[in-house]
Amino acid sequence: MNRGEIEAAARRIEAREFIRRTPLWKLPGTALGVECAEVWLKLEQFQVGGSFKGRGMLNLGVKCEVFVPTVSSPMKQAKLRELGAQVVVTGAVYAEALEACLARQQQSGALLTHAYDQPEVVAGAGTLAREIEGQGAGAPDSVLVSVGGGGLIAGIAAWFEQRARVVALEPELAPTLHAARKAGEPVDVAVSGVAADSLGAKRIGAIAWEITQRHVRDSLLLPDAAIRDAQLWLWKQMKIAVEPAAALGLAALHTGVYRPRADEKVCLVICGANLDPATLA
């Protein structure tokens, strides 16, 4: 995975005019209650489908059956159907849906597209980092990214390499990368908590493992209460309506789990927005 593959993915995506170039909003740190020079919000929750996921899928661009676990939100399932996918809801968590997907693939001979552990998918996710750098007129000092299976952080770290400090954030209750680092290799973890719907992969992807070992120094954990507080803060103070998974960056700043320098420009990747808005009330 390198910048060339991400550039190629960006060209393919741009040609189709389906994926949106989401806003990058630069704010003084104080606007977010953070003592640093700037906070950049990459508002990727405005992406088609409410998530960066389309960047990888459109880099493949095929008719599809999508396998999701019963823990996935009905909003998300409805959205997938609306976009033309045949949706199969099966298994309690991500890993079980993946198993069903693999069985179906063997039977049908269809092309298998992994949710995060596939080069095209990671390259597609990397286009988000390329977009941040273009819109920001340069790389930020640091990028705070939520990690589930690791497809997004792999793409972002592959793009920035050492030019920005890419920080991995995970819920304490879904710590795939953190557990892998402790074990010295990817291992299965139990997943639960407020962000299990979107960050609830059972194991960090092999591609993400390899890339993050090279380019990501910090792997930090956040308790559910801090994630939920940050999610509600984003709505109440910023009128940004997003899932818990989108709030880990702000939670890390508000709790001090990540402490930027005074002159730092921190970028938060805000994604996704497949939530029941009543949960913000």
Next chain:
Amino acid sequence: MNRGEIEAAARRIEAREFIRRTPLWKLPGTALGVECAEVWLKLEQFQVGGSFKGRGMLNLGVKCEVFVPTVSSPMKQAKLRELGAQVVVTGAVYAEALEACLARQQQSGALLTHAYDQPEVVAGAGTLAREIEGQGAGAPDSVLVSVGGGGLIAGIAAWFEQRARVVALEPELAPTLHAARKAGEPVDVAVSGVAADSLGAKRIGAIAWEITQRHVRDSLLLPDAAIRDAQLWLWKQMKIAVEPAAALGLAALHTGVYRPRADEKVCLVICGANLDPATLA
């Protein structure tokens, strides 16, 4: 009211670092289901307080008592209190709260700040148009603006003058500008409907009347159902959570009440976001 006063207001506002520079999001028309070259979304619902209103108030910058009618949302009242205002909830609709405010002002001798019919307030609102032009690297072809008392459209029209086509949009159930044009002068109207909370002024302001007569050709009306449809579309398709008042521009495009040219760049002013998110579910 001229561009110089708006420039001066912008400098005062910038010096205080409280008002946010909200994102301008440029999209191809097709992303909004509209057959025109570009739609620019000025995401002013992300402004401090969820609305452009702070732009005018900070151009004054004083301790205050705020008078609001009982129709105003509890969310909005809570937000005002949080920002340090003493909030007086009185009267059924805007005009009655204004009466109580005037009585209190006579008694206290405090400086009266009108919600829309005051030069400083209009100049503050105009900074939003200046910001659009700066961020857009030029003026759009047209700007679609929701009208209540007219403070926002007055500021926007005073900034753009004839350099962009400024279009006034009102709910059929709160038609202050439309009724004034019919009568040849500002007149009282009955107000009700989905946007009465934020667009429910009883009469167009004198400043807005004067400026819109010079610079605004189109005064268009929208039924509540179209406004509500557009509000829900913004949430479901764009993940933008806003009040009905913020959706009039999209409603005008979706219903064909306003039909842009094929090569037109249309800017929608999206404001505000003081809503109960459960109303989007």
